[in-house]
Amino acid sequence: MAAAEFDIPEIKDYIEVPKLREGVMAHAKTFLAPKPVQDFMGYPHELADNWKESALEKMGDLLGKYRSLKVFLDACVHCGACTDKCHYYLGTSDPKNMPVARQDLMRQVYRRYFTTAGKLFPKLVGAKDLTKEVLDDWYNYYHQCSECRRCSVFCPYGIDTAEITMAGREILNHVGMGQKYSNEILGKVQKIGNNLGLPGPALLDTLEGLEEDIEADTGVAVKLPIDVKGAEVLLVTPSADFFSEPHVESLIGYAKVFHAAGISWTLSTHASEAGNFGLFNGNYETMRKVAMRIRDAALELGVKRIVVGECGHAWRVAYSFWNTLTGIGYGADDPFSIELQKQLDPNYPQPQHICELTNDLIQSGRIKVDPSLNDDLIVTYHDSCNVARASRMGTEPGGQFTIPRELIKSVVNNFHNMADDTIYESTFCCGGGGGLLTDDLMEVRVKGALPRVTALNNVVKEHKVNFMATICAICKAQFTKVLPKYGFDMSMVGGVHQLVSKAIKLD
Ligand code: SF4
Ligand code: SF4
Incomplete structure (x- = not known):
């Protein structure tokens, strides 16, 4: 087990509600953005003398813009039902990581x-002045919330x-x-085009290298095309897919699917x-700017379909926000949106999740798979928060749960769900979202x-599970770092298309 500067929680047989330990995570402060970073974003980099007035003015602005925020701040009756539902409270025992307490940090100022x-x-009503101490608490504890929505x-x-939390960060x-x-x-992402700052030439090199690897491995010339005008599908995927392990295995899987199906x-x-971190900051203008790159690329390349790779929050933004932010789907009515809506093929969901595309191809027999090629694996599936609780997939309610599982079961012979209260809409966050x-x-x-690892540990013990599939780049990166701290091998996490990649039959 890797050494750490803090105690690693003990995995128990069940998810235990801890005894309160006041202030135990108050020291966990994420780094503040320096001046050049804040300058680019159009924000100040330090508190001005009038920071309090400025914060309250912004809060009033958000309360006016987002009725939901006001309702959420008004409606809580402190029933306590959410207190033990947050993985950060369960893992840290800090009472300020209880969802209601996290809300109260803002609610007391609102009141x-x-x-x-x-x-x-x-x-009398639990109202509190906005002081620097309160602001520091906001900073600490609004960055100990992964915006996973489990408590809701x-x-x-x-x-x-x-x-x-999003309003707090804004x-x-x-x-x-x-x-x-x-x-x-x-x-x-705004200057270079991706979160990793990978420039175009480096990306081209990476893709060429991957094509060589796939051909060496399979004997088939599977391509990873880029900037091809007139292609049918534009695939938008997290940049981690281009070079991180295990993400890249899923990128190879997508390429094999398109190749096998003969889709350009x-x-x-x-x-x-x-990915679109504008969502995490709660700033719709930033989210729109980042999302607009997709529309520009789709118009420029003249594609008929837009497909999204394995990324949880990206799928939430694509499914729930792209229509009104960019006109991909329906909703916006500016000239570019109308042009794009005419260009995209109405016979397909716009956008479509890669799991839905691949699952349809397998179920309809357009591509062939051999699940026995994954017989070395006993697989479970981690529902990613933003897919599970903030989006859908396919045409049926609950498709975001059933489609990835149906896809996995068609490419593996051994599958076991984790405990019911830790999957589907009750899924626990990976801890890094x-x-x-x-x-x-x-x-x-x-x-x-800790809660996710506890559930994983139970299926490892009961069913000898040795692979946890997920469709989120953040979950993959988080688990490869965190699982070893609990004594698991980092290679036991990977993408659903990593499994597809092993099972697919190529001509
Ligand atoms: S936020 Fe928590 S404490 Fe408040 S009403 Fe909802 S479940 Fe109850
Ligand atoms: S949204 Fe998720 S991380 Fe945030 S308080 Fe609720 S359960 Fe915890």
């Missing part, structure tokens, strides 16, 4: 400045802590307390990133992974 009772009788599933009012950015990790990535496809240098996948939050990430 103080935006409600009559809070203005007149603050103590168990709240009788459907209060979504993720939206409160206000923090506005006063000069942006997070280095997320804002640096947002800079790279292309990647794009301009839109070489499906929502802008937390940074080494300066390693303690939060490792401890936050």
Whole structure:
């Protein structure tokens, strides 16, 4: 087991609700974004003298814009149903990581400045002044929330802590307390085209190298085309797929699927990133700017279909926001959106998830697979939060749960679900989502992974599971780092198309 500067939680047979340990994670601060990063994003990089007025003005702005935020801040009755539903509370035992407590950090300020009772009788209604101490708590604990929405599933009012976290981060950015990790990535994707800052020539080299590897491995000349005008499909995938392990195995899988089905496809240098960290910051304008690259690439290349690779939050943005942000799908009515809607083939979902595309091809017999080629694996599936609780897939309700499982079961012979209360809409976050996948939050990430690791450990013991498939680039990166801390091999996590890649028959 790798050494760590903090205690690794003990895996028990069941997910235990811990005893409260006040302030135990108050030290876990993610790095602040420096001046050049904040400058590019159009935010200040330090607190100005009037930071408090500025924060309250922004809060008022968000309350006016997003009715849901006001409803969530007003509606909580402190019933306690959400308290033990957050993986960060379960893993750290810090009471401020309980969803209701995380909400209360903002709710107490909201009551103080935006409600009559809070203005007149603050103590009676739990209202609190916005002080630097409160702002620091916001920074710490809104960066110990992966915006996974699990708590909202168990709240009788459907209060979504993720939206409160997003609003908190937007206000923090506005006063000069942006997070280095997320804002640096947002800079790279806008300047270079992907989160990793991988320039076009390096991307071309990487793809050529992969083509050689696939041909050496299979004897078949499977291509990874890029910037091909007139291709049928534009594949938009997380940039981690281009060079990280195990992500790249799924990219190889997508390429084999298109090859076997005879579908012409292309990647794009301009839109070489499906991820959109604008979501994590709660800033729709940033999210729109990042998403617009996809529309530009689709128009430029003249494609008929847009398919999204294995990335959880990217699929949420694509499925739930692209239509109104960019006109991909239906909703926007500016001239470019109308042009794009005419260009895209109405016989396919726009956008479509790669799992749905591949599953349809297998079920209809257009591509052939041999599941026995995965007989060395006993597989389970980790539902990624943003796919599970913020999107759908296919035409049937719950398709985001059934399609990936149907696909896995068609390419492997040994599959076991983890415990019911840890999958589907109750899935536990990997611990690294929502802008937390940074080494300066390693303690939060490792401890936050405890509930998922507990469920995994149980299927390892009961069924000898040795592979956990997932369709999220962040989950893959998080688990390869975190699983070894709990004594598991990092190679036991991988993509669904990694399994497809092994089982597919190529001509
Ligand atoms: S991390 Fe998930 S469960 Fe925890 S408070 Fe945030 S949205 Fe809720
Ligand atoms: S479950 Fe909902 S109403 Fe109950 S404490 Fe949590 S947020 Fe408040």
